Amino acid sequence: MNVTGKDHAQLAGAFNKDTQRVNWHDETLWWIRAKRDKAVHGLPEWEALRETASKIKHNVLANLDTYLQQFEVNAMGNGVTVHWAADAAEHNRIVHQLLTKKRITRMVKSKSMLTEECGLNEYLAEHGIEVIDSDLGERIVQLAKEPPSHIVLPCIHKKKEEIGDLFHEHLGTPAGNADPQFLTNTARHHLREVFLTRKAALTGVNFAVAETGEIVVCTNEGNADMGAHLADIHIASMGIEKLIPQRKHLGVFLRILTRSATGQPITTYSSHFKSPQPGKEMHIILVDNGRSTQLGREEFRNSLKCIRCGACMNTCPVYRRSGGHSYHNAIAGPIGSILAPNLNMERYADLPFASTLCGSCSNVCPVKIDIHDQLYKWRQVLVKAGYTPKTKTAAMKIMSTTLASPTAYRLAGKAGRMVIKYAPFAVNNALNPWYKQRDMPEAPKQSFREWYNDNRKKKN
Amino acid sequence: MRVGLFIPCYVDQFFPNAAIATLELLEKLGVAVQFPINQTCCGQPMANSGYEHLTGGCNELFMKNFDGFDYIVAPSGSCVLHVREHLRSDEAPVKARDIAHKVFELTSFLTDILKVESLDSRFPYRVGMHQSCHGQRGLHLSQMTELVAPQFSKPGKLLGMVKDIDLIPLSRKDECCGFGGTFCVTEEAVSAKMGQDRVEDHLEHGAEYITGVDMSCLMHMEGILKRRDSKVKVIHIAEILNAQL
Numbered sequence: 065m066n067v068t069g070k071d072h073a074q075l076a077g078a079f080n081k082d083t084q085r086v087n088w089h090d091e092t093l094w095w096i097r098a099k100r101d102k103a104v105h106g107l108p109e110w111e112a113l114r115e116t117a118s119k120i121k122h123n124v125l126a127n128l129d130t131y132l133q134q135f136e137v138n139a140m141g142n143g144v145t146v147h148w149a150a151d152a153a154e155h156n157r158i159v160h161q162l163l164t165k166k167r168i169t170r171m172v173k174s175k176s177m178l179t180e181e182c183g184l185n186e187y188l189a190e191h192g193i194e195v196i197d198s199d200l201g202e203r204i205v206q207l208a209k210e211p212p213s214h215i216v217l218p219c220i221h222k223k224k225e226e227i228g229d230l231f232h233e234h235l236g237t238p239a240g241n242a243d244p245q246f247l248t249n250t251a252r253h254h255l256r257e258v259f260l261t262r263k264a265a266l267t268g269v270n271f272a273v274a275e276t277g278e279i280v281v282c283t284n285e286g287n288a289d290m291g292a293h294l295a296d297i298h299i300a301s302m303g304i305e306k307l308i309p310q311r312k313h314l315g316v317f318l319r320i321l322t323r324s325a326t327g328q329p330i331t332t333y334s335s336h337f338k339s340p341q342p343g344k345e346m347h348i349i350l351v352d353n354g355r356s357t358q359l360g361r362e363e364f365r366n367s368l369k370c371i372r373c374g375a376c377m378n379t380c381p382v383y384r385r386s387g388g389h390s391y392h393n394a395i396a397g398p399i400g401s402i403l404a405p406n407l408n409m410e411r412y413a414d415l416p417f418a419s420t421l422c423g424s425c426s427n428v429c430p431v432k433i434d435i436h437d438q439l440y441k442w443r444q445v446l447v448k449a450g451y452t453p454k455t456k457t458a459a460m461k462i463m464s465t466t467l468a469s470p471t472a473y474r475l476a477g478k479a480g481r482m483v484i485k486y487a488p489f490a491v492n493n494a495l496n497p498w499y500k501q502r503d504m505p506e507a508p509k510q511s512f513r514e515w516y517n518d519n520r521k522k523k524n
Numbered sequence: 525m526r527v528g529l530f531i532p533c534y535v536d537q538f539f540p541n542a543a544i545a546t547l548e549l550l551e552k553l554g555v556a557v558q559f560p561i562n563q564t565c566c567g568q569p570m571a572n573s574g575y576e577h578l579t580g581g582c583n584e585l586f587m588k589n590f591d592g593f594d595y596i597v598a599p600s601g602s603c604v605l606h607v608r609e610h611l612r613s614d615e616a617p618v619k620a621r622d623i624a625h626k627v628f629e630l631t632s633f634l635t636d637i638l639k640v641e642s643l644d645s646r647f648p649y650r651v652g653m654h655q656s657c658h659g660q661r662g663l664h665l666s667q668m669t670e671l672v673a674p675q676f677s678k679p680g681k682l683l684g685m686v687k688d689i690d691l692i693p694l695s696r697k698d699e700c701c702g703f704g705g706t707f708c709v710t711e712e713a714v715s716a717k718m719g720q721d722r723v724e725d726h727l728e729h730g731a732e733y734i735t736g737v738d739m740s741c742l743m744h745m746e747g748i749l750k751r752r753d754s755k756v757k758v759i760h761i762a763e764i765l766n767a768q769l
Binding site: 072073076077079080083086090094101104105107108110111379381382385386417418419420421422423424426427428440443444446447448452456457460461463464465467468469470473477480481496497498500501502503504505506507508510511512513515516517520521 | 531533535536537538539540541543544547559561562563564565567569570571572573574575576577578579580581582584585657658661662668669670671672673696698699700702703704705707708709710711712713714715716717718719720721743744746747748750751
């Protein structure tokens with residue numbers, strides 16, 4: 065259940081009221097999955113790259129304390145100020161303090177899912193600080209006052225006509241103009257003014273290199289660079305799991321990131337930030353916010369390998385047909401569903417159940433996270449912790465007792481078939497969710513075991 | 525070779541023809557098959573809903589029924605995957621693992637253990653092959669489109685031995701049908717939409733039958749086909765491999 069009181073199934077149900085939109089959403093994301101397939105099938109060494117990336121991250125997670133300290137020492141040596149934030153609140157406070165000290169009330173921010181996770185924009189707005197997101201997709205959802213619905217493609221749920229309307233309302237473009245090139249150009253002019261006037265820029269971090277103390281930020285729009293280079297103070301927020309041991313490991317990660325995300329060989333900009341420009345400041349905030357708890361959950365530790373490529377969302381048949389907002393969490397889709405319960409089991413208890421466990425997510429994951437197995441494991445944890453409806457637990461207990469007894473099973477099976485055969489109205493009604501859009505199977509006159517008794521046992 | 529026939533509970537109750545075809549097919553191939561009459565369910569419906577701790581009774585019963593066989597064969601990828609991964613016993617953990625490893629999904633038993641190279645069957649229809657996820661991604665019955673790896677398909681190889689069958693291509697070769705166990709009712713909207721989209725792919729390519737290794741996926745798609753009064757039918761792969769039309 066989320067703050068609106070609706071769970072994934074209810075929010076997905078609402079999304080499915082508009083079939084044309086669901087079709088369009090599904091096709092759009094499937095097209096990205098197809099682009100990903102084309103890109104990876106062009107690399108014979110693809111599976112070896114995934115394996116290598118997974119092992120590098122395994123090493124990072126197994127030695128996270130050491131790499132974090134190494135990174136801190138090296139970053140400080142480069143003239144960067146390093147901050148540690150135990151949780152979202154501390155992260156937000158640190159950002160606020162840095163801005164207050166400089167008397168800055170307007171900041172530009174490139175894409176950072178971590179700041180979404182921390183609710184930074186809302187926090188700063190409450191404290192009178194305006195944040196403008198410079199990633200085009202993020203700017204669009206910001207204008208719409210919505211959260212991103214996808215970690216790589218924040219406004220993938222919006223059609224170009226809707227974006228045209230938003231731009232008309234907020235940026236003064238002519239009504240009815242939905243030409244993508246025109247709208248992008250408008251956004252470019254609008255953001256250029258922002259880049260030139262903001263004294264502070266916040267960026268996310270894709271990779272932090274322990275041996276050099278540098279960070280790498282990947283964008284297609286160059287917006288992180290525009291913001292960071294023009295501002296007096298550059299704040300980079302990163303989850304503590306973003307580390308890689310050495311610079312050479314980028315040779316693996318930069319190759320898998322964008323191929324998995326969009327099917328491009330590499331992001332347009334893969335920018336290394338190592339030290340502040342003369343007279344300017346660079347800050348890195350290392351954020352835990354539940355990550356060390358997840359690190360301690362052995363069954364779920366691998367989820368921290370995630371490099372936020374979004375491939376699991378694009379391939380997920382449930383995500384494509386339920387939309388990112390139905391996950392009511394900063395990170396949607398399969399990966400969001402295994403990360404969110406770590407932050408709050410009660411609030412996100414529905415998410416691990418929003419899956420058929422088809423396993424496509426684990427297959428596309430470039431760092432080989434066993435996503436669908438973790439969904440299964442979260443279900444067990446959530447049930448045991450008491451976060452499932454009591455009615456479901458009662459039904460499951462009856463089911464398990466029945467199925468553990470051959471006699472009870474035979475009687476129940478026969479009763480079930482009798483109901484379907486002679487009293488179909490008992491199941492073919494609105495109270496049966498199966499029947500809403502699907503017919504019930506026909507009841508055969510004999511079960512297989514009855515047939516077997518008649519045709520094999522008696523002959524023997 | 526002593527083979528125990530493991531028939532999933534819902535197949536026993538609602539799709540006896542798939543079970544009969546499995547039995548007849550194995551018998552035709554010279555296998556001595558026994559159906560332990562007191563079997564019920566593998567416990568997957570509880571486990572996938574988060575109640576694996578309630579599957580002790582099913583596990584115990586499964587072990588009692590299938591102890592002593594050389595192989596245990598089932599016309600289902602999903603139930604086999606569940607037993608392989610989750611059959612447990614506190615009292616006899618080694619025996620549980622031993623039994624779990626003897627459980628085979630029908631088509632892989634035919635290709636890998638019996639090493640079937642030809643079949644005496646005929647099915648003169650246009651058929652769409654649905655890749656059930658647990659069989660494909662869980663048991664690796666066929667190569668998966670996500671991976672960069674050599675192509676193969678165990679059910680596909682067997683269907684290729686059937687006379688006069690016309691296998692149709694699909695736009696999305698291995699997308700889930702949305703059944704997902706209790707998912708089909710708890711997430712009714714998405715589940716039904718996934719099923720409709722999967723069915724549509726088969727219809728667009730002119731299927732007369734939709735087949736697969738799991739009756740659960742086929743039951744889901746059948747529910748959708750019937751709702752739209754389609755003449756297209758679902759049929760378990762065992763029924764095609766056993767057919768002599």
